[in-house]
Amino acid sequence: MPSVPAQPSTPRPSASAHDRADAPTQQLPLPADTPGATAAEAPVGTLIGAWRLVRPLGQGGMGRVFLAERADGAYAQRAAIKLLQVAATADARQRFEHERQILAGLEHPQIARLLDGGPSDWGPYLVMEFVDGEPLDLWCRQHALGLEARLALFDSLCEAVAYAHRHLVIHCDLKPSNVLVDREGRVRLLDFGVARLQGRSQQGSAGITPGYASPEQRDGRTPGVASDVYSLGRLLLVLLRPLRPLGGGRDAEIDAIAARSTAVDPARRYGDVGALQRELQRLLTHRPVHALQGRRLYALRTLLRRRWRWLAGALALLLAGAGFTWRLALERDRARTAEILAQHEARSAREVNDFLVGLFNAADSFHRPRAAQQTAQQLLDQGHARLSAELRDQPAQRAPLLAALATVYENLGQSDTAARAYGEAIAAYAEAGDLEAEEPLLYAQAFTLNRVGRYGAALRAAEGLRALALPHPSPQQLIRRHNAMGVVLTNLGRVEAALAELQAALRLLGPGDGALRATLHSNLALAQLAAGRADEAERLISAVFDPRHPLVYRRRTIRAMALAAQQRLAEAQTELLAADANIIERFGPGNSHRHRVLRELGPVLLQLGRPAEAVEALRTALRCAREGGEADTPLAASTEGRLAVALAAAGQPQAASAALASAWQLAQAQADGGDPVGLAQLQQLRATLAAH
Template sequence: MGDPRDFETLDAWFDRLLDAAPDERERTLADLRRDDPELADSLVALLTDVTASEGFLENEASAARDRMLAEMLTDDGWRPSGASPKDRCGETLGPYRLESVLGRGQKSVVYLARRADGEWDEQVAVKVLSRGVDTDDVLRRFLAERQIMTVLRHPHIGVMLDGGVTDDGLPYFAMEYIDGQPIDDWCREQALPLAGRLALVRSVCEAVAFAHRRLVVHRDIKPSNILVNRDRQVKLLDFGIAKWLDPQAQPGFSARTQHMVRPMTPAYAAPEQREGGPVSTATDVYQLGLLMVTLLCGVDRPRHAMGVDDRGAPQRRASTVATAANLPYPPAELRGDLDGIIHKALSADPEQRYGSAAELLADLDNYREHRAVQARTPGAAYMFGKFVRRRPLVTSAIAFALVALSVWALLVAHYNRQLQAEKAAALDALERAEETRNVLVRFMTEADPFNNEGSGADARIRDALAGADEIIGHELAGRPALQADLYGVVADVWDGLSEGEAAGQARRGELAALASLPDADPVRVLMSRHKLLNADASDLDTATFLAEIEKIRDTLARDWPDAVVERATVEKDLGYLHRRYGSPDVALAHTRAAVELLDTEPSPDPIQLSFALIDLGEQLAVDRQFDQAMTMMERALAIRLERLGETHAWTLTNRLQIASLLTDMGRLEEAIELYDALVPGYEQRLGPLHGQTVSVMNNHAMSLMGMGRYEEAEDVLSDVVARRRRAGGESSRSLADGLQNLGAIQLRLGMIDQAVVNLNTAAEIYQQVLLPGNPLLGYPHLTLASIHADRGDVDALIFHAGQAELLLQGNVPEHHPAWQKVHCLVGDAQLRQGQLEAGEARVRQGLAGFEAIPGMEARHLDECRAALARAGIAE
């Protein structure tokens, strides 16, 4: 067996037998024994050893196989070992006493243990490396698993609690004990419907996507490594053969080990794993595809069931291999989208699969929410069907209207025969009704891209609203009341999508239609003007913008005092704007007024009250009245939980604001824990590239930075920047914000060159997308000036400090922290140029301004003091 060709033959036969059913395996071995008894005996020995190694938390059958196959190439050949790992039951490792064996693997044993130090009572699972297999390579892999588990803290991943070394020098780690069942057994015993199984798959995808964001590929996703606990929660386990995507973080293995060992479970391995090629996040996607086949089709051998060929490509569709006898739903439910999703996940070429678990998760959400999936090529009928499923009330209303119109037409004909005198009027009414019907049909067939000429496969609301202005303006010409209603709805939707320009265009249409109505509601006109101002905010200077909204507020209070909700809305918006532009006292007064208007029993609009309470909480937090702020936030959350439920976007936003408040209160551990839970929620609700999802990640990074966990913060912000590039291109305002924050973090980490590049790029984007007078224009220059001050680059310091002063003067209040920093940096530049008197005065002005701001970070004051010290001036 020393010839590599023999190794390849043995390897191929072993893969084939592992995938075969027991009776088929026996027949194959019997036939093989007649032709090649030595090969048959070797295969039986391998299969026997692997079968004995199946265990809880670990199933490294493939790793054992490759080790044995490698040993068969040696001169001495291979003999099965009868040695078994030491039984450590009764031993104490750290604070844990080992009670019983949960499972034995090729290289480790997993024990059920209980905390024995008296601190508290807790059951855990302890994994201990076995004596006799503790080679350098195995030890490195075991320690790599332990290191990987320390960075993977997610609700659907088993949590590592502790680690150490036994008295006889073997490493171990303790993790939460999960009292549960493998996911396939759970689905079968609970007779879960399709929706329930898909929910479990989503949870697994969330866990794997989280690992991918931490640059970890699992490589061994299969039912035995996924448990469902008593709370019906999924737990992904066994990162024993996981791999770091970052080469510098990946544990090293010897050249021989890398060549000989291909860690995998053959039945769930991706083609590149079986061929010994490079693995990536797409490798996990393939395994997730096989997991979906197992769970959704009710089969035990997904590769065999799907007819996977030598390249790794499936030859059958999931809906055709699903076993009706094993499923509580008809296999036909898998036809269409789910067939397509599974087929894409199982593409033999990694480039043709979903790029990551997050992309697979997004397409599962598309299926669940009746949107077009990436895995299928859209056609008109397909897109129309999605629209109907996604908006059943709208389509039902349209269908009802069409039936009503038909009935009305029959009635008109009937009365025409009886009442010839009313013929003209009836025909005119029928013509108007038919015209309205045509508008609705046009809106559905043209505004919603149900054909191959659409901008993408997904009929999302942006596509559905494209061209709405033309349809409303032309098809409803002469019907201003209906035009105003439709324009208002379209504008509100664009507002919700943060599309200010499109919202402004629709809002102008609404105002124009209202202006032609002699009896238009004046309060509605005022609120439409108010919303238009918000949409056009970036095109107005600050003073004009605020003055126009103040006029609307005063008009409402004077002429329509009973318009409580509208008055509160304007007060709340004024509070937000004054806070944004640096006038906290004025902001607080406006926000309190909004709460007082709405805070009656019962409230005229509880949801609007929740918004006002949140704004008031944020204002109180700025004033460092943290306990009162938390009270406001929790009141708002109670309203939203009662009215909207746990998963509503506004409820998630409320929790996000509580996380931000916890950060301000210095309760950073609690904030980070809440952010960790919020990011998957936002990804599920809004998608991984949605602006709000990425903002949550940005806030998460800020909390990590507050804890001094700069490297983790830099990782998250790098992801933020990457997502914003994918979503908005290279010149979006949000990308500039992300680059500004990333540069600031990199400055803390000493990554100066990277920080300078990112901050310069942010400054360039701001110049392209912001109007003069926006304070954000100056912020990158402030940070760049600080960098060059530390570097001693006087020319760069002078330039960037001067730019910051030019861009911020008059655009932030005199007491704003950014303006104090301008004083210090400009003064520093003057001192370095020999302008000692002027420079000292500016630095001292900035220093005094910083000292007057409660809670100001010491580093800002230290920078000012350092400028004086460099010039030899005593503080």
């Protein structure tokens, strides 16, 4: 097996965790109008966008890294700014901004967020969340961690990488200096996607880290999920090497797992990060690892290690007759079964890897003329169609890819399409008999159906989530059950039951569940608002409001609804306009996220005595619903009902009647999974307009 470069044993200051630039990096194509000053010339105190450089943290082939502070007075924050040492090219601004927006949307507790970035007088810059921590390998040495503790940290790293893969983002540069452990003992992954922003995933091998880059990266080929699996295999060796020899056959198992992770042929590696995690779980529980398939004595040895107490008691009986021979035959059959499973997993690896690499190649804007480039929507639709055709009879392979596509549809504002894709993924996992995998998808589907107003269908998803027969549900799984049910019941008008569900979820939270706590507070705010307690709703949402959060537009909208309910209309308008600006900056002007904000802005403008502006806002909301594939949803029907009210107030009774008739027709068509509260409101509105 190739050797892995040893890591430095001398501790570094914790602030330097962002500057271990232990590899050269290829130059990022620079927007053509960016001045030619270099990162090396930028002095301390320089303003870069809204940030002031405080002190250098380090320098490498990619440029310089600085500790920075927010300088615009909006709020106090520290960050790590990377000034990229690059040469200008003429055609990179659009690609740079597109990639940056995708990466800024990654929200996971183990991923250090990309906060900002763009061109400056000193070259392109990236603003990363500052993590005060130590590299993973150094942390493990300093705390003398054993095998289980090291693998627990490694599993947290794998969770972060797998999350990004589900969002179709590859890291491309996994190495010890990019994996930190913070002061609370949590793994934090840095520089996610910086390789993509630097163009390294498409432009040869000049910027790779030699000890950790996959063969396809070294050859200048397009990286995929398997490339990150390779780097994780190298990291695993670095992490576990100080514990050797482990004894009991563990060293051979670890070598086999690492060898499979780092196979030269990507198709011979684990099919995804989850497969590597499951293999390590087999290692910890003394079950045969697939990487040692076909070795009969190995299968027997792991069985003895796992069940030694029971086998010791039964050994005398087994040796008394033919039972001993039967036992060996059973182990032979188990070894054969493990071999068959491993072969099946290898085929799955090739199929999944081929699909994802094909999808990334189709999206490769660097090698396509602008006229031939596909939109994200076209790319996803083609991938969806390919899945149905190519993996029709393979539910275990089809399911995770459908789940990934559903997540991306949702992030693009295509919630109705996402809900259908989640349903297909759930059905595929059910066909494959994987209840554990169904659980997070039912949760996601319930929320997605909520967003488009399909509350009946959302209730069925939440009930399906609760009915899953998981043998030992984790606290997080129980929290998800309560949270999903609480949100559905809020929208169905069953407010007290909703509050009970959400409070039950809060009681299950642990000390490290900050992000989930913020989500629950947001949902509690909506429930309190539905209960008529707008002041309490405002308090709850303000307590978790963070202008840096990728989903800040949602929390601004909830706060605006609470303000409007208290007749603080000017403040509500300000929040909604800010939320709309957040969405346009992140997603562009035409998407269903804007629909959900502008449908709240219309009534606020109407109460402010500006009916013409309310009409314009609501018409724009409906246009965004159409562009986001949500024209035929209960939420769109509700928005059209609001438009009817605004048109009537603007002195357009005929247009108001037409809008109301359209809303009524759509609401009736969607009655099964629709909004019973909204339908009742439409009935009342219809009677009111008829009377006038």
